[in-house]
Amino acid sequence: MKDVKEIVDSMKNSPSGNGGRIYLIGIGGIGMSALARYFNAKNVTVSGYDKTETALTKQLAAEGIRVHYEDNIEFIDTDAQLIVYTPAVPKDHAELNYYLAHNYAVVKRSDVLGAITGSSFNICVAGTHGKTTTSAMVAHILQHSGYGCNAFLGGIAVNYNSNFWPSEKNVCVVEADEYDRSFLKLSPDVAIITAMDADHLDIYGTAENVEQAFIDFSTKLKDGGLLLSKFGLSRTAALKASHHLTYHLNDVKANVCAANIKMSNGSYRFDIIYKNPVAITWKLNEVELNMGGMHNIENMIAAIAVAHHLNIEDEKIKAAVSSFKGVKRRFEYIVKNEKQIFIDDYAHHPDELKALLTGAKKLFPDKKCTIIFQPHLFSRTKDFADGFAESLDSADEIILLPIYPARELPMEGVNSEMILNKMKSTNKKVLHKTEILDWIKNSKTELLITAGAGDIDTVVEPIKKILTNSN
Template identity: 65%
Template sequence: MMEFTTIKKVYFIGIGGIGMSALARYFKFHGKEVRGYDKTATPLTRQLENEGIAVHYEEDLNRIMTDADLVVYTPAVPSGHKELVYYRQHGHPLMKRSEVLGLITRSSFNICVAGTHGKTTITTMIAHILRHTGYGCNAFLGGIAVNYNSNYWSDQRNVCIVEADEYDRSFLRLSPDIAVITAMDADHLDIYGTAAEVQQAFIDFSGCLKPGGLLLSKEGLEKGADLKGDHHLTYGLETTADFYATEIRIDQGDYLFRMMSSDWSIDKVVLPMGGRHNVENAVAAIAVAHRLGIPGDKIVEAVAAFRGVKRRFEYIVKQPDRVYIDDYAHHPEELRAVISGAKELYPEMKATIIFQPHLFTRTRDFADGFAKSLDMADEVLLLPIYPARELPIEGVTSELIAGKMKKAKLTLADKKEVLDIIKDRAGNRDQAQLLITAGAGDIDLLIEPIRQLLEV
């Protein structure tokens, strides 16, 4: 079995992925030589380059690391990728991201957060609380923490906070001391086939918990009773959970609440982040922090200082008469959460959402759910499907969702047409406007142009 100390040179295929880039930063921090490939340049890959990590954007055998001790690749890379084929043919050690995380965390105390929704926010919240309070941790995040503009940091304390990814059953390689499960909804059916198989994977993940470890799951999960672990507690907004929030109120876009358990409570928690679902996420993070022995007053200070995760209910524009929120939502339940959360905070504003479906298979499998969630908005601008790793499927387009919508005003448009629509309306201040962009594809390319149009 490979030992970390023997690794000197690491090459990444797909280095620009959010999880892969965190690993690249980890190896660079520990003095390893790191280089990599990605399909396209992004702000994240540019950051890696600025940090001294060489990245190229074409399949080029002349630019790879031929003497790499370890090659890390993402499952999203096609099997025929020239560089991947070269490394396989020449016998280089190859590992997926999940295998590397398993290697790194083999001898550490691990807090692993899994779930089809909410895991990035909870992982980042926990890591932030531990960092802000001085407890310390090594963080491997699935998003960019706004407080630190990074998805990775290191600390002397041998504690790792890891976002546990269910895609490709990657999280089954981890060994949590504390495991959090946020949701077990059907997703990645191109991998799992059925909703029952998705649920079984999470049940198997709970079985990875170390002896004596804590399992914390959201109250009310279907199959929640089947999760394994001798010490299983729940969190949520209902008083039936072991940890819950009460006395929830809204004050100028912030949530104020009291954190409760059977034998302790924390008063006057202020969460400067939109969306009632994020109060629930904060409950999970606070429960973990309390479990580690962090005092309540320090937890309150840390939560109040939390600025969120990029593309997770992120405020881009926040003015009295216009608010623009961006979110990574790419599943019907995530869409429901962001739209309902935004409308709760701004009930008097007209709500318009720009949504980019992600993957043909996901659109096919959840078209009804997408239509139902999108109908919660007043108006929907629906972009073409972002294919990512997939080839087109006959009959599966954004029109599939559009045909099932019944309430919201709907326009099918490409990115240029969307910007033209926003530009035409930007000067109209007669009605307060709430705008949301959502999706996991390249819809983030619209964020800055829209911000510039709205901030006039």
């Protein structure tokens, strides 16, 4: 089998219209679809399989990428030079096993991303939460300011309605995924670590192993590169970098932080203070961020610090930040008027839920807060049931959906009632997804939040229609 980098390089550098052929198993995944779009932009013939048709796979098809939804070797591309799959693909997948049995070049998504970015200037954003929004913010500032970048994101940036965009500039902004240790195949020139909380314990086993993976990620930084980590991470001293700065929402002990934060109608104004290491060397006043959540100010602080490191002009940074419209399912306003606020978010970890609910309640303190939460994975629910209960208790009303299993089989005794029974709130219940719309019709919600990483997003538009009609 040819080296994956050799195959990818031949595709990247081939003459227009003759870029070879690639097949992706799990093409509708957020990371895989970004790869599909990258190769499609390079005139590679792209096709693939996914389990179900989604809005994203429909977009891929509209862009000229062939997608099918039946695990059937009659539909595969037998002329493909490279086969890419995700760890979520089951081992008995017929198409995957055909390619393996017939000695095709079969690799994981992380191998391909590592090969693509092997010779570029890379800004890699890692963290158990916050990485999608932060990477989208970095990429948007670079694009909007004219600096330019290729963006590989784990979410759909609203400004571009995409998780990927190309650039002639040999710069890549990459969301660095810790799942399956994928991010250890990247070579950052700038690395951001937003959080190192326990997660994916089905992969790592212990919180200490999760932290060690992030420490290992920091060793991938190129000589002379910049590491930017959130101030207060438990093992900051173990991170490896000759040039290491910290950031925080408002802790002045960090190298970069915000000051004079003002809230107005779901938006924020704030100043940025940059110290290296203790003396103030740079300030950026009156930055405007038009998305909710105090945690998103913190994410933007990291993005602004990177832009300043790259010598992007102050006014260009401010203009880019002001124009940033957010990421779909990251504190995304679905309905926003005087009577009704409806926010949808991808939060699926207790810390993410806590940040989501805290941010929403601070922005709209006079509104009753109702959250509909769909737990993601049996293993995560089992590991963090206490944390989920504590975070959700801060809402005024809590609706839990059954657990979304994703890649897992059920675990005995692990269900949404496990969280429900640990909560102190009395205004709580478990409803099935089929019951949610009728419940919405018969309820008076003021500040409504839907959250989770499963298929809860499929009820967002129906809920929006009900709320819009009732208003």
